[in-house]
Amino acid sequence: MTEEIIDLSRLDSFVNNNLQIQCEMGKTLPISLFLKAVEHAPVAISITDRKANILYINKAFTDVTGYVACEIIGENESKLSAKSTPREVYQTLWKTISQKEVWQGQLVNCHKNGQRYLADLTISPMLDESGAISHYIGMHRDITQSHQAGQLVDNQKQLIESVVNGSPVAMVVLDADHKIILDNQKYKMLVSDMGMPEPALYFIAALQEEMPDLWVSKRNFNQREVRFEGTGQGRTRWFYCSGNWFSEDDTDADNYFTKHTNSYLLLSLNDVTLQRRQQEKMHLQTLRNILAEEEQIRSIRETLLGAMHQIRQPMNQIGAAIQIMAQRNDSQNHALKELLNQVQRMGEETLATLQLCVPEIPETAVIPVNLNQLLHEVLMLYSHTFLANGVIIDWLPTAILPSILGSENKLRMLFKQLLDNAVDAMNRAGSKERYIKISTSVSEKWVNVSIADSGPGIPANQHSKVFEPFFTTQNMGGIQAGMGLVMAREIVSQHNGIIIIDPVYTDGCCWSISFPFDKKSFRTDS
Numbered sequence: 001m002t003e004e005i006i007d008l009s010r011l012d013s014f015v016n017n018n019l020q021i022q023c024e025m026g027k028t029l030p031i032s033l034f035l036k037a038v039e040h041a042p043v044a045i046s047i048t049d050r051k052a053n054i055l056y057i058n059k060a061f062t063d064v065t066g067y068v069a070c071e072i073i074g075e076n077e078s079k080l081s082a083k084s085t086p087r088e089v090y091q092t093l094w095k096t097i098s099q100k101e102v103w104q105g106q107l108v109n110c111h112k113n114g115q116r117y118l119a120d121l122t123i124s125p126m127l128d129e130s131g132a133i134s135h136y137i138g139m140h141r142d143i144t145q146s147h148q149a150g151q152l153v154d155n156q157k158q159l160i161e162s163v164v165n166g167s168p169v170a171m172v173v174l175d176a177d178h179k180i181i182l183d184n185q186k187y188k189m190l191v192s193d194m195g196m197p198e199p200a201l202y203f204i205a206a207l208q209e210e211m212p213d214l215w216v217s218k219r220n221f222n223q224r225e226v227r228f229e230g231t232g233q234g235r236t237r238w239f240y241c242s243g244n245w246f247s248e249d250d251t252d253a254d255n256y257f258t259k260h261t262n263s264y265l266l267l268s269l270n271d272v273t274l275q276r277r278q279q280e281k282m283h284l285q286t287l288r289n290i291l292a293e294e295e296q297i298r299s300i301r302e303t304l305l306g307a308m309h310q311i312r313q314p315m316n317q318i319g320a321a322i323q324i325m326a327q328r329n330d331s332q333n334h335a336l337k338e339l340l341n342q343v344q345r346m347g348e349e350t351l352a353t354l355q356l357c358v359p360e361i362p363e364t365a366v367i368p369v370n371l372n373q374l375l376h377e378v379l380m381l382y383s384h385t386f387l388a389n390g391v392i393i394d395w396l397p398t399a400i401l402p403s404i405l406g407s408e409n410k411l412r413m414l415f416k417q418l419l420d421n422a423v424d425a426m427n428r429a430g431s432k433e434r435y436i437k438i439s440t441s442v443s444e445k446w447v448n449v450s451i452a453d454s455g456p457g458i459p460a461n462q463h464s465k466v467f468e469p470f471f472t473t474q475n476m477g478g479i480q481a482g483m484g485l486v487m488a489r490e491i492v493s494q495h496n497g498i499i500i501i502d503p504v505y506t507d508g509c510c511w512s513i514s515f516p517f518d519k520k521s522f523r524t525d526s
Contacts, residue, residue: 039059040058046077048136050135054072081108089107101125104122117142122138161182170271171267172269175262178200178201219245222242240270242270243267244265250262304358312351315344368403369405369406369407372398375397376397378419385423389423391426421485422453426454431508436453437453455508463501467485495515497516
């Protein structure tokens, strides 16, 4: 090919212009250095005239396209086109470089052997001394493999997102800081259903409370049940939670030489509310049978204890009379004294016989008890009682409640007794507003339960007396005679708890019950 076609004079002029710039900076570089830099550059370089006819190529150009200088110089750059690049791309290309601006983009080119490749191309206009375009310099790389790799990643991402979105359970990916990285449509529906910004954070807090050791060790877990307490009745939901930990290498440039991984948690949330409600119905029926039997035993027990209490009062009077006669040494009433002694012995024998007839309450196992769950069961068990008496239940449980160690049956009877007492108080007083507000909370090392009613309340001077056996008063209108509240305090004491009547509550009566729990096993951080 002739030198006239290569037009090296214009190339030398371009190089000399750049050399002049270098000289103004106080450095002198030979023209050959620029020529060698272009020749050995690792990117394909071509110089064309204003009509895109190739005047020069470097070695990397041959490596990328397969064409050597004698095969391509004098040919138009269009020879490289695979004819599949949209016409609009070329129109934009020529419009840009004709305005003396640099164009950068991708074209589908064709290798000498016919194989197509994707070229990442940059074209820059070269100006002469008058500022007119004299040549174009193009630099391009074969990015076919990187494009394929990137497209493969995108395809895999779309595939994964399709699978995740098609899952029948809510799924969410969180980083080590519990930031949501990825979620599916089912999870988005859960956000709306549960009425909270990120339900995943609620489940994480509940799971951390249940299994702090497993969480720290980042071991996978499967079908851990978490109960969600909504407000009002019938809004409790159950979920089976499964978690899989995984990690990926950090792509930050600072960690290029030092490997650093980021941990993520794939959390799956399977709503099993319908199944659990079916199970709950069966469970409640079993509980009804058990509690009915226990209540019958307690009724017999209270009747016998009441009879013993009634017998004990005259027995105490007889004992006092015998003691007075003994002090007076009254020999004239010796026969009466013997009669009183005989009555006292018979009374004691009767009391002993009755005591043997008092049925024992069966002991139940002491296990971890969630009071939210237990109170929910009690409300479901006796919902018919509330409906029959026109009582509205306001159920306000705290979202996450630690378990206490206790006897489920005893605790059920405790809360039933307090609820029965509240309903009876409202009935006796003929209260127009008939509601019971039940709430749970956590403070320091205590789990707290509050049961407040809209009844007549209990005068402050009677707060301690209500726990006395068979205490009653006509003026209070709402205090139930019998052993119920005695039993309630006994159950609370057996669980190392505290039960008091809230002295500042003025809209009725408010029972405040607190039970201790192991603070180490309960975590509130998330």
